[in-house]
Amino acid sequence: MTTQDDVPPLDICGLPYPHDPARYCTRRSGHRPRHLHQTARSEQWVVKPRGVLYLVACAAPPAADLATPIRGAQELGWDVCVIVTPSVHRWATEDPDSGIDLDALAELTGYPVRHTYKLPSEPDLLPSPDALLVAPMTNNTVNKWAAGVSDTLALGLITEAIGLDRPIIALPHFNRAQAAHPAVNASVATLRGAGVNVLLGEGGFVPHEPRTSDRHAYPWLAALAALPTLPAERD
């Protein structure tokens, strides 16, 4: 008979997962995230659902790698929904070399990838979020978010999430010159003051020199490790 001690530690993105699997594994019963069958490593044990995670992606090169945090979050028990900014949607639909396949992301998550507000008469297509990860976060979005602008679905969701007290992790991706603009420092301080966990600096994203971006060095694991560990309380 399989016991909890027999369950091998899960890993995320190929790296060892540091937590005790006993904290998030349970027997296969009751509610489970819709992609659990893809992520469970055993017939006997499945990942305990943590809730719904919104992955909000802005137009920076790591947007081509969204499958990495999606799979990692699913392994941690999150049901993941992807929301992209209109710029990401344009990259995905107009640039055949963008490497962003929105249909593949919808297939991976089981939810449509949203980039615009619904019409007033349309139903909500996504469940409400228990936590949000904004990554990659551009300097454009960090400044608009801190100013409370909500003229895109992505901004509307993350501005509202602050007031709803949802846990929010933000992992920037911008170069040292962009980061040097005084608005960026002020925006990061504003968001941190509002409770957003902005992973800027050592242990998170450290801005690179202009034209030296390496999307493969983007610290997705830092964002996944910062996600809340307990099932979120729903309203």
Ligand SMILES: Cc1cc2nc3c(=O)[nH]c(=O)nc-3n(C[C@H](O)[C@H](O)[C@H](O)COP(=O)(O)O)c2cc1C
């Ligand atoms: C090829 C390319 C790479 C870019 N990389 C970045 C980046 O790493 N960080 C950033 O803040 N902006 C970057 N930008 C600029 C943003 O895409 C631009 O500011 C856009 O308006 C951001 O919109 P969004 O924040 O709504 O996604 C890049 C633009 C292009 C065309």
